[in-house]
Amino acid sequence: MPTVEAPRQARKLGGFEILEEIGQGGMGVVYLARQTTLERAVVLKKMRRDLTLDPSMVERFQREARAAAAVHHQNVVAVYDCFTMRGDHYIAEEYVDGPDLRSVLDEVKRLEPGIAAIIGLQIIRGLEEIHATGIVHRDLKPGNVLLGRAGETKIADFGIALDGKTLGLTRPGMLMGSVPYLSPEQLLGERVDYRSDLFVFGILLYEMITGVPPFSESEEGARDTMLERMQNGRYVAPRKRVDGIPRYLARLIRDCLQAKPARRPTTATDVRRRLERGLGRISPADCRYRIASWLWRSELVEPAEGSTQVLPAEVAAAVRGGYRRPLARWVVPATIAGGLIALGAAGSVMGLFSGERVAAGPRGDAGPAPDPAPQASSEIPVPRSGAEVAPLAVPESSIGIDEAPAVPAAPAPAPATVRFAAWPWAEVRIEGGESFLTPRAAPVMLAPGAHKIVFEHPTYGRAEYELDLAPGQERTLLHVFPEAPEP
DSSP, X not given: OOOOOOOTTOEEETTEEEEEEEEEOSSEEXXXXXXXXXXEEEEEEEEOGGGGGSHHHHHHHHHHHXXXXXXXXXXXXXXXXXXXXXXEEEEEEEOOOSOBHHHHHHHHSSOOHHHHHHHHHHHHHHHHHHHHTTEEOOOOOGGGEEEOTTSOEEEOOOTTXXXXXXXXXXXXXXXXXXXXXXXXXXXXXOOOOHHHXXXXXXXXXXXXXXXXXXXXXXXXXXXXXXXXXXXXXXXXOHHHHSTTOOHHHHHHXXXXXXXXXXXXXXXXXXXXXXXXXXXXXXXXXXXXXXXXXXXXXXXXXXXXXXXXXXXXXXXXXXXXXXXXXXXXGGOOOSOHHHHHHTTOSSSOHHHHTTSSEEEOOTTSOOOOOOOOOOOSXXXXXXXXXTOOOOOOOOOGGGSOTTOOOOOOOOOOOOOEEEEEEEESOOEEEETTSOEEESOOOSOEEEOSEEEEEEEEETTTEEEEEEEEEOTTOEEEEEEEOTTSOOO
């Protein structure tokens, strides 16, 4: 959770100091504030004074706080307090340092299917917990999905949430929600349940992948309405709009967008399991790493002073040029310490950090790493592949009377063996070729000679090393990002 410093003349409000106004909506004003007792940034929502005259609007405002406070999940914005002061009603909730999905889509138009699936998985995990609490969100839309700079994905705004076990406050025939992020039953003003949220989830997934929602408001002169298109399933299949969409994603979107609730997936759990099967049961930590890296590479988050390193111009240009990698290359073990232990059996994790540790310079670029003599007793012995090449045997019958036997080729030099580690973790690139994420237990075989090594982290920046390896040499290269917390 980021901390913020209060300006000299911050407006005090109980245990909070209002720092600045960050937005306005139909219900009121949103402020960035500082909770003084816990030294953390929070969001304060203040209800419009004229709305307080309507008891039903006050109830709706307070119900948002109760509904969100009932859900405790990493993919749902947390509510800290709901209070009244000087006649005004406030909700204090978690501050997410990053853009909402609406802003992201406006900037990049559409997401890669892999990133869209991972963000969708985080959304459905939060929605699963919301439904388990007995709540129907009813206003799931890009503007209510927040993406933090550390890769968090959180569902916000329970303003029109409905307790699935009660009749709620909505009268029959009343339209609640945001066009075009509505289910057919919402458009008809009918009673909704959890499957209504799943329909809208299908709309979000479709828009993330294709850049446009499957249904939109009818244009002037159109012969059908948005409701009729929903009821008849008339929309362009996502695989016809964008090439390379995995079949499992297209089928999931199709099933979520079924007009009749009975034909949709039964629960958010069903949707979550299907996404996990398609993505390879990726963990929440893996999701955050992938999303944070993508936000950083896409320049969708600004660097935070003191914690985020700005990439050099040539690297940023290469990112914009479309640098991508398959999903499987990004699978990261959830426990950093466990991966570091696997790097060697000669000592503990903390012992590793007392070895070859090099801190990055002012711009995150470390100088050339020292070239110690080969180590034998302090590291795990690693068998060397291709240490020698036997001379090529030539049959005697193929040698002419006046011909000398062919001279066998010189044996190829034995490769060097390098283990890589980083704190807290990093993407390692070797001369712009092979890349992987740490922690990595397996060593890397490299040809003798000079190699450029790049360590990158979406929050802590970039560092470069120049390794000059001798034949058969064994090395361990550890990079600790200076801005990272102590291990």
